[in-house]
Amino acid sequence: MTTAKTYTRSALVQPTLALCDAFASAAPVPVLLSHFTADPLPMVHEHGLPVLAPFLGRTFTGTDGVGRYFELIADLLSFEKMSFDGEDEWIVDTVSMAVSLRGRARFTWKETGEGWNETFCYRIGLAEDQGKGGGGLKVQEYRVWADTGAAYLARTHQLGEVQREFAERETKKSMERTRSGHGNLIGEGQRVYSGGSGTA
Template identity: 35%
Template sequence: MFAPNAHHEIAKTRYTILQDRALAFCSAFLDLPNNPPDKLLSEHFVTDGPKITEHGPEWANKRLPFLGRTFSGGDECLEYFSLLSDTLEFIPNKQTFPGKEGTIVDDTAFAGSKTARGDVRGMVSVVGRAKFKAVKTGQSWDEQFIYRLSEFDEDGRIGHWEVWADPLSAWVAVGDEKQ
């Protein structure tokens, strides 16, 4: 016989944990003033070697210094946020991130790298839409971008956050690196 309210006490699956954590992470970007980088890292990332990679050509580092490299560890991840916010402003809206129906979750996928935690499985992809603005020029544009979250720990904290965005629009908006 089932215990009273047993139907309300269903254990979360790995899939649900990863999806919920990914959506919570994305939601934090909708209220950046109350979610500064150190809070994002402490609440959503593993403590032992988080990584952030924003993919793009290395030659674009002259104008977009956060692009084309992996920032590893807490201090480097904070550096990523600093370089990013010195260059671009992120202007989200209510439709920036999809709900559960708009996430792709594979709780058994392997990102291709081993961590101190071993062969870490699980990947979540989310497509977002927002306006971005170059800090120095004020030029803005709308774009779609993709977040791929992987290397989660047992609690669903993110080990690696990868971003694919539109570096050409950012490059043009930021303008000449001599500014």
């Protein structure tokens, strides 16, 4: 009876971190692909409605498919200040050989120039690469959950308007709270009942 090989937490973290570092540094597509398995076939899926953006809601399979996903991302988006939670906060499942983690960055839709700050989540499945020249653990499954609403609004050039409307509403609410005495500071409303002195 063959016993399935088991991996340590650090063994799963290492290839995950390598891919994250490569993506965060805007490495070219061939470099990103070097972090994926060839056999078994790799796959990428960014969750969301396909109508919102070309890279959403589709499963990109195989080396060519994964390469196409990253090409779409590079063609449509730019990003800056990408960072990830510390490794001690990653969820590492040594049984299913998967790592879940959270990252942050500011993204811009290139065509419209509209940008947004985003927190996103990855679930990265790992496997031994059996392909030619392979060997060792690599990324086999790459799943992404991100701010699809902001991406869509930026793509359709509506994000700036929505952000302005939101800011105006928040400003109005803040002014109304101030006038009513229900401000943001603890005890601020007390001034209404004490002639503005702030003392009882």
